[in-house]
Amino acid sequence: MARRFLVPGLLACIALLTGIFAGPRLVEWASGAEHGPDNAVATLWATTLPAPDNTAQALAQFRGKPLVVNFWASWCGPCIAEMPALATLHKHYAAKGINFVGIAVDTAPNVQGFVHRVNVDYPLVIAGFGGGDLARQFGDEQGALPFTVVIDASGKVRSTTLGQVKPEQLARTLDAL
Structure with missing residues (x-):
């Protein structure tokens, strides 16, 4: 049977x-x-996501400024390992008008618990697991994390990095903006 x-x-x-x-x-x-970097940037600017404190953050606030977008998750070891380097770069490049934002491909409770344990000095927003769809639009076909995108002030994608960033390489990209 x-x-x-x-x-x-x-x-x-x-x-x-x-x-x-x-x-x-x-x-x-x-x-x-349509997909591709230009459409991904337009989608990014049209997106509003909650911060860990549940305040709505319109990503359009970064339009017209150079921006480093880091897709990450609290359960992703390489994501957590690169955060100190991103924080150092954020401090250095903030004076030059370059912004950083971390988009969590994770749940709100996980991210809220994470920020209580780890101090991150650049803005974080929570996209949930749908954040992977936005990362794919930027070229993260594997859906792997971390994934970092550098966008210049005109909205053009200047670089993407799958896996942990190499601080010196990211610094060279940011210096060229």
Whole structure:
């Protein structure tokens, strides 16, 4: 009798997994939405996300200024490991008008607990797991973290980095802005 349910059960599992993994992509393809760095920047400027204290933060506040966007999560070891370097760069480049923002691809309770334990001196916002969709628009096809994007004052993407940033390399990119 168990064999009678084996094939339909396997087919149901395959259909479920296909829906979970391909569903979001199918919606994007069906919608005809354009992707790429320019569209990702426009999406970024149109986005409002909560900060860890639940205040709404319009990312348009960074429009017209150079910006380092770091996609991260509290459960991501490499993300946490690079935060001190990002904080140091933030302090150095703030005087030059370069902004930093961390977009958490995580839950609000996780991020709120994290900021109580770790002091981060640049703005953080919480995108939830949907933040991965925005990172993909910027070119993070693997959906891996951390992922860092540098946008110049005109809104052009100047660099993207998958994995931990190399502070000296990021500094060279920022010096060139």
